[in-house]
Amino acid sequence: MVERVALLRAPNPSAMTLDGTNTWLLASRNGEAICIDPGPAIPAHVDRIVAYLRENALRLRSILLTHGHPDHAPAAPLLAAATGARTLAHRFSAAPHDDVLEDEAELRVGDLQIVAIEAPGHTLEHLVFYERESAALFTGDTILGTGTVVIAPPGGAMRPYQATLRRLLDEFGDARTICCGHGPIVTTPRAKIEEYIEHRQRREAELLAALAAGPQTIPDLVERIYRDADMRLWAAAARQMLAYLLALEEEHRVRARRLERPMTEREHAILNPDWVNVVGAEHAPLVEAELGAQLRLDTIYEYSLTPA
Numbered sequence: 001m002v003e004r005v006a007l008l009r010a011p012n013p014s015a016m017t018l019d020g021t022n023t024w025l026l027a028s029r030n031g032e033a034i035c036i037d038p039g040p041a042i043p044a045h046v047d048r049i050v051a052y053l054r055e056n057a058l059r060l061r062s063i064l065l066t067h068g069h070p071d072h073a074p075a076a077p078l079l080a081a082a083t084g085a086r087t088l089a090h091r092f093s094a095a096p097h098d099d100v101l102e103d104e105a106e107l108r109v110g111d112l113q114i115v116a117i118e119a120p121g122h123t124l125e126h127l128v129f130y131e132r133e134s135a136a137l138f139t140g141d142t143i144l145g146t147g148t149v150v151i152a153p154p155g156g157a158m159r160p161y162q163a164t165l166r167r168l169l170d171e172f173g174d175a176r177t178i179c180c181g182h183g184p185i186v187t188t189p190r191a192k193i194e195e196y197i198e199h200r201q202r203r204e205a206e207l208l209a210a211l212a213a214g215p216q217t218i219p220d221l222v223e224r225i226y227r228d229a230d231m232r233l234w235a236a237a238a239r240q241m242l243a244y245l246l247a248l249e250e251e252h253r254v255r256a257r258r259l260e261r262p263m264t265e266r267e268h269a270i271l272n273p274d275w276v277n278v279v280g281a282e283h284a285p286l287v288e289a290e291l292g293a294q295l296r297l298d299t300i301y302e303y304s305l306t307p308a
């Protein structure tokens with residue numbers, strides 16, 4: 001019997017993608033199928049998807065994109081050309097797609113019943129999918145099987161992300177499984193979503209506690225909070241910290257003051273690292289997309305708590 005939900009992992013392991021991108025194939029009993037996140041444009045991966053469909057006598061009808069990042073979406077045109085399937089994505093998606101999925105849109109393919117949920121946070125054009133019969137939640141890069149996800153401006157935003165997590169907990173906390181964009185299947189969805197919510201609250205509390213010591217720049221904060229971490233993680237930490245600080249600034253809980261001096265080399269290395277040097281040419285494009293490297297940080301700000 002064909003599996004209702006099958007995982008084909010793309011051969012693109014890295015620090016950003018864990019063991020590789022998870023491509024999900026959902027099979028209806030009438031032989032129609034849906035693919036969620038076809039993955040990077042690696043021909044061998046696309047061939048494997050096509051072979052899986054053929055071996056199981058499945059006709060691919062729809063390709064759904066959780067978001068447009070280079071490890072999730074670029075295989076879509078190749079898979080569409082090989083199968084004739086239509087590609088569906090968020091209306092803001094820059095990845096090529098045929099149709100748009102609005103929030104709470106229902107998609108029926110045979111007896112598969114998918115609902116699309118807008119899930120801004122990791123990117124503003126992120127969708128999460130829920131398949132009703134298997135009660136499986138497909139979370140892309142909103143929730144991973146292990147570790148946490150990157151929320152980095154300008155594509156990522158912290159408060160929308162936290163609202164997305166709360167919504168997933170309220171509406172899909174009873175899901176049977178979370179099928180993530182990377183990492184293993186999560187069999188305890190409610191606990192996982194709660195863990196993610198708490199992790200963000202804890203990180204923000206840490207940041208506010210660090211700021212209580214006095215005004216600091218992002219590199220100062222990173223060195224204080226991530227003192228014991230691998231220095232290669234500092235740049236990623238700096239971008240996530242910026243996501244928290246932008247939210248806190250908007251809420252008038254933190255003030256940013258522009259420093260009228262050029263950035264030091266140390267600051268520049270943390271805020272605008274040369275990713276090719278840090279992770280190598282092969283992985284740099286993905287890391288740059290995930291961490292919002294197109295946003296160059298050319299001025300240095302000092303952050304302080306707003307007096308109560």
Ligand SMILES: [Zn+2]
Nearest residue numbers: 069122141290
């Ligand atoms: Zn991503």
